[in-house]
Amino acid sequence: MSDFTLVIGNKNYSSWSLRPWMLLRHLGLAFDEVQIALSQPDTRTHIAQYSPAGRVPVLRHGALTIWESIAIGEYLCELTGRGWPRDRAARAHARVVSAEMHGGFQALRDQWPMSARAVGRRTPMTDELAADIERIDALWSDCRQRFGANGPWLCGDYSLADAMYAPVALRFRSYGATLSAAAGSYLDTVLQDAPLQQWLADAALESWTIAYSEGGLPGG
Secondary structure (H helix, E strand, O other): OOOEEEEEOOOOOOHHHHHHHHHHHHHOOOEEEEEOOOOOOOHHHHHHOOOOOOOOOEEEEOOEEEEOHHHHHHHHHHHHOOOOOOOHHHHHHHHHHHHHHHHOOHHHHHHOOOOOOOOOOOOOOOHHHHHHHHHHHHHHHHHHHHHHHHOOEOOEOOOHHHHHHHHHHHHHHHHOOOOOHHHHHHHHHHHOOHHHHHHHHHHHOOOOOOHHHOOOOOOO
16 A cells, blocks of 8 residues: 555546646656546545545645645655756746646636547637637747757656646647647657556546536537
């Protein structure tokens, strides 16, 4: 039994759960996984056993209970001394882009819900959605220009910033975002990542379906 327990939702739909799961894998930390199916009659009851906020993900480490994906990530980085860039300027930049993802891009979240199994989806492009995609493209491209010499990830080595944007990569894969060359290259790096491939394989085996996350079907 591991020292860590990560409580997550459906791998096909739970973008918030994906983030700490990815970071734990990249940090090489063993953890037990508890999965709670979302949007079921008993979902709230099951989550309440683990989370005072009534949402996933939740990390348990000994007597500690930590919720919110960015807080879990910060805790794991502090605990291990890894997961942020070593350079102070790069570390500050990684933190600010992580915070921007945590608190922003509402149009992207609403109009392109994560469905990890989905490919070839199409939805009407709104001004708000286009603005979110453009901003993320600019953010990724800027990170790669600043820190690309240090490694293939946003700020060189893999960091919490990359985990925070992993669900965006899956949305771009599902709905076919048009990106610049630099952002597109980073997207390829994320999608080819072995832990993300494992998450996708697990999601493909799930039988649950959440109707409101299945918008933008092919031709729709």
